[in-house]
Amino acid sequence: MNDNTSSLRLQPIELEPCAKRRKRDDEIQQHGLLWFEDGNVILITEDRVGFKLHKSVLSLHSDLFKDMFILPQPVESAEMDGCFVVHLQDASSGMATLLKLFYNHNSSYSGAVSFSLIQDVCHLSHKYQVERWRVDVLMRLSHCYPQDLASQRHPHIANTPLTLPIHFQYWTLDSMNVVNMAIHYEMKAILPSAVYAASQASMTELVQGVSDGRWDMDDLELCLKAKEMLAFATEELFHQLCRASLPECKGVPESSSSLLVQSCTHVLAKSWPYFHADKSGTPFFVAHHIWFYRIRKMVCSKCRPNYDNVFRQQQGVAWKRLEDLCTI
Numbered sequence: 001m002n003d004n005t006s007s008l009r010l011q012p013i014e015l016e017p018c019a020k021r022r023k024r025d026d027e028i029q030q031h032g033l034l035w036f037e038d039g040n041v042i043l044i045t046e047d048r049v050g051f052k053l054h055k056s057v058l059s060l061h062s063d064l065f066k067d068m069f070i071l072p073q074p075v076e077s078a079e080m081d082g083c084f085v086v087h088l089q090d091a092s093s094g095m096a097t098l099l100k101l102f103y104n105h106n107s108s109y110s111g112a113v114s115f116s117l118i119q120d121v122c123h124l125s126h127k128y129q130v131e132r133w134r135v136d137v138l139m140r141l142s143h144c145y146p147q148d149l150a151s152q153r154h155p156h157i158a159n160t161p162l163t164l165p166i167h168f169q170y171w172t173l174d175s176m177n178v179v180n181m182a183i184h185y186e187m188k189a190i191l192p193s194a195v196y197a198a199s200q201a202s203m204t205e206l207v208q209g210v211s212d213g214r215w216d217m218d219d220l221e222l223c224l225k226a227k228e229m230l231a232f233a234t235e236e237l238f239h240q241l242c243r244a245s246l247p248e249c250k251g252v253p254e255s256s257s258s259l260l261v262q263s264c265t266h267v268l269a270k271s272w273p274y275f276h277a278d279k280s281g282t283p284f285f286v287a288h289h290i291w292f293y294r295i296r297k298m299v300c301s302k303c304r305p306n307y308d309n310v311f312r313q314q315q316g317v318a319w320k321r322l323e324d325l326c327t328i
């Protein structure tokens with residue numbers, strides 16, 4: 001023990017067996033799995049959990065740790081068990097998730113994982129410059145938030161929600177966090193899709209998201225603009241569809257038992273409540289499911305191709321506006 005130890009926040013504890021240690025302010029709880037006796041660095045999280053690890057392993061995965069260990073350690077560096085001590089401002093639960101990945105304890109991170117786990121890995125892999133897991137997070141998010149309109153029209157989540165690489169607790173609310181992550185961590189490619197999903201939340205939920213800490217005022221402003229734009233796009237889509245019937249329209253029966261025929265324009269004019277109620281929160285882009293699974297079947301076969309063209313054209317216009325909004 002050298003003279004410097006008296007001024008350290010952490011005292012060496014190598015002379016005291018772990019089980020017999022008294023409770024002290026500077027005491028830590030050793031992590032059950034990530035405490036290696038041959039480790040040469042101890043990470044201590046804000047909730048006082050200690051991880052005894054290997055500098056070589058941390059350096060292999062994290063550029064931040066690599067740079068930290070290359071630098072000569074200051075003379076007054078804290079030590080514990082003869083190891084260099086690093087104090088972290090992160091919680092042990094998130095750090096344990098990331099550190100397990102470093103040591104190939106991947107079982108809890110293979111297949112589909114919870115969104116909260118993705119948040120931890122996203123935040124920490126950026127903070128500690130862990131390229132491999134940064135890429136993994138982006139891949140998983142890109143799978144859930146398609147980057148172009150063509151994929152939006154056939155989102156994976158639509159048909160196979162169980163095969164998504166992330167389990168969302170509540171799609172729209174989690175998407176508010178994704179908007180924040182996409183902006184904060186430069187994942188701009190998924191931003192339009194995430195903004196679209198988040199903007200399906202209610203106004204109350206969107207505003208509440210600021211006090212919940214899901215996002216900040218800039219994120220809120222972006223999604224409110226998107227919500228306004230999308231509401232306008234839905235109206236515009238409806239009005240364009242109302243004008244899309246062809247002169248050769250053969251009309252459709254009023255009901256299966258009726259001989260009365262009504263024009264497609266008449267059918268469309270009555271369908272506004274469906275468009276207006278398009279607040280399902282699904283990631284289908286601008287009334288996609290309303291059109292293809294409900295109203296499209298109600299128009300005549302002569303007019304249908306033109307309706308499809310108008311529908312896709314208006315979707316394209318709305319998607320472009322959303323992309324422009326997200327160019328920040």
Ligand SMILES: [Zn+2]
Binds near residue numbers: 265
């Ligand atoms: Zn028709």
